[in-house]
Amino acid sequence: MSPDVMAKYEVVIGLEVHAQLSTRTKIFCSCPTSFGAQPNTNVCPVCLGLPGALPVLSRGAVELGAKGALALNCAVQPESVFARKNYFYPDLPKGYQISQFDKPLALAGYLDVHVNGETKRIGITRVHMEDDAGKSVHDGFKDSDRFTYVDLNRSGTPLIEIVSEPDIRSADEAVEYFNEVRQALVFAEVSACDMEKGHLRCDANVSMRRKGAKEFGTRAEVKNLNSFRFLKQAIEFEMERQVEILESGGRVIQETRLFNPELGETLSMRSKEEAHDYRYFPEPDLIPVRISPEWLARLQASMPELPQARRARFVSEYGLREYDAQILTASRETADYFERAARAASDPKQAANWVMGDLAGLLKADGKEIPDSPIPPEHIGELVTLISKGELSGKLAKEIFPKMYATGDAPSAIAEREGLKQISDTGALEKIVEEVIAANPKQVEQYKAGKTTVIGFFVGQVMKQSRGQANPATVNAILAEKLK
Numbered sequence: 068m069s070p071d072v073m074a075k076y077e078v079v080i081g082l083e084v085h086a087q088l089s090t091r092t093k094i095f096c097s098c099p100t101s102f103g104a105q106p107n108t109n110v111c112p113v114c115l116g117l118p119g120a121l122p123v124l125s126r127g128a129v130e131l132g133a134k135g136a137l138a139l140n141c142a143v144q145p146e147s148v149f150a151r152k153n154y155f156y157p158d159l160p161k162g163y164q165i166s167q168f169d170k171p172l173a174l175a176g177y178l179d180v181h182v183n184g185e186t187k188r189i190g191i192t193r194v195h196m197e198d199d200a201g202k203s204v205h206d207g208f209k210d211s212d213r214f215t216y217v218d219l220n221r222s223g224t225p226l227i228e229i230v231s232e233p234d235i236r237s238a239d240e241a242v243e244y245f246n247e248v249r250q251a252l253v254f255a256e257v258s259a260c261d262m263e264k265g266h267l268r269c270d271a272n273v274s275m276r277r278k279g280a281k282e283f284g285t286r287a288e289v290k291n292l293n294s295f296r297f298l299k300q301a302i303e304f305e306m307e308r309q310v311e312i313l314e315s316g317g318r319v320i321q322e323t324r325l326f327n328p329e330l331g332e333t334l335s336m337r338s339k340e341e342a343h344d345y346r347y348f349p350e351p352d353l354i355p356v357r358i359s360p361e362w363l364a365r366l367q368a369s370m371p372e373l374p375q376a377r378r379a380r381f382v383s384e385y386g387l388r389e390y391d392a393q394i395l396t397a398s399r400e401t402a403d404y405f406e407r408a409a410r411a412a413s414d415p416k417q418a419a420n421w422v423m424g425d426l427a428g429l430l431k432a433d434g435k436e437i438p439d440s441p442i443p444p445e446h447i448g449e450l451v452t453l454i455s456k457g458e459l460s461g462k463l464a465k466e467i468f469p470k471m472y473a474t475g476d477a478p479s480a481i482a483e484r485e486g487l488k489q490i491s492d493t494g495a496l497e498k499i500v501e502e503v504i505a506a507n508p509k510q511v512e513q514y515k516a517g518k519t520t521v522i523g524f525f526v527g528q529v530m531k532q533s534r535g536q537a538n539p540a541t542v543n544a545i546l547a548e549k550l551k
């Protein structure tokens with residue numbers, strides 16, 4: 068579709084995000100949630116859905132779910148109720164998912180997202196708890212071309228589902244929102260949100276309407292998007308597809324679609340089910356979840372600092388620019404790393420520059436991330452302090468930095484070993500200055516004739532003579548004095 072045609076429409080998006088809670092055991096049994104075990108080894112009668120087995124709700128899952136809801140600015144409900152969501156699927160041995168329906172864990176939250184320099188608040192309708200299904204495995208086994216295998220290790224993994232209001236108005240906003248949800252859950256230590264391990268995925272509800280229209284259009288729901296890129300691609304594909312239908316006088320049908328990453332397209336999976344199709348009813352094997360005000364207060368008190376608060380503190384406490392604070396809170400690891408460097412540094416802003424500049428560059432070239440940094444953050448702090456004490460010049464620091472990266476050694480140790488200390492001792496520098504002046508009578512003439520810019524030439528010569536170790540400020544002062 069041409070941009071002109073697209074411009075006549077507005078996209079409306081609501082996301083349903085599923086996050087795995089970081090409990091060691093499953094939500095209704097004590098099987099481990101560990102990743103990568105042999106298929107069907109982390110199972111028991113409860114998560115296999117054997118008749119007569121009874122679920123027992125994990126207290127840890129409730130606590131993490133409630134903390135997740137708090138991190139999303141939601142009101143945790145004093146009472147919530149589990150419900151059976153009935154459907155048939157080979158990887159769902161019980162024949163129903165235990166979820167929450169009309170009485171969810173938490174309601175009415177929000178997250179602020181930043182897109183194109185603007186801040187927008189996206190409403191969160193509800194957060195509820197549920198158990199995950201197992202996994203159908205389509206390849207890698209004997210006769211995989213003819214059979215589908217079922218691995219129930221994931222069955223019973225604790226999840227929270229976070230349902231947004233239909234407040235999102237572009238693919239970029241959706242990606243930012245998904246990222247903010249991820250950050251909030253990671254910072255709150257509610258979920259590791261490792262997408263490769265299936266900890267986080269989302270369904271995107273997408274509809275189009277004429278600009279200025281009050282009513283929402285009919286939506287399609289794209290299921291199981293497990294990367295930011297796929298989310299963006301799926302939404303952009305849906306926007307085009309739906310506008311094409313609307314422009315040709317057709318009607319978008321409400322349906323569930325799947326994203327195909329190879330094609331970059333969404334494909335129809337089934338017509339959209341309605342809530343009544345699931346025959347929801349209260350789970351008779353579980354009592355309602357009651358969270359007392361005291362319990363909630365304890366959870367509230369145990370909440371770690373969240374990304375938005377941390378960002379604000381980086382600005383006020385360390386004097387960072389808003390934009391830098393944003394970068395340095397991109398993940399909890401990055402924020403922790405920077406903060407350890409900043410605490411060891413005489414000047415936190417300089418520590419930020421090293422982390423975002425030289426360190427980021429070396430890590431990138433190495434295909435690594437902050438948690439794998441071979442430089443302990445305290446070494447960056449030490450480097451900054453050595454520079455401000457005048458023991459290292461900026462130039463020497465730049466030379467030492469890759470060595471810190473390669474060896475993991477402290478900057479002071481490297482400087483010591485390689486004899487790279489900055490010379491601030493006036494006596495030693497005076498001697499070099501005098502030699503340089505004696506060796507360059509022509510430039511001295513020029514200086515005395517009023518061309519004071521040649522001082523730069525002298526500084527350069529002194530730096531060269533001292534193998535970059537002279538303190539430039541001291542050299543400047545001595546030169547000005549001697550050339551008078």
Ligand code: ADP
Pocket residue numbers: 079080081082083230231232233234272273274283284285286288341342
């Ligand atoms: P379900 O998908 O289970 O039927 P809901 O009807 O509550 O649940 O909607 C799920 C999601 O779809 C929510 O995130 C909501 O914001 C979003 N949504 C609802 N209507 C529309 C619409 N017309 N266009 C885009 N998103 C929508």
Ligand code: MG
Pocket residue numbers: 083270288
């Ligand atoms: Mg849905």
Ligand code: ZN
Pocket residue numbers: 093096097098109110111112113114115223
């Ligand atoms: Zn089990």
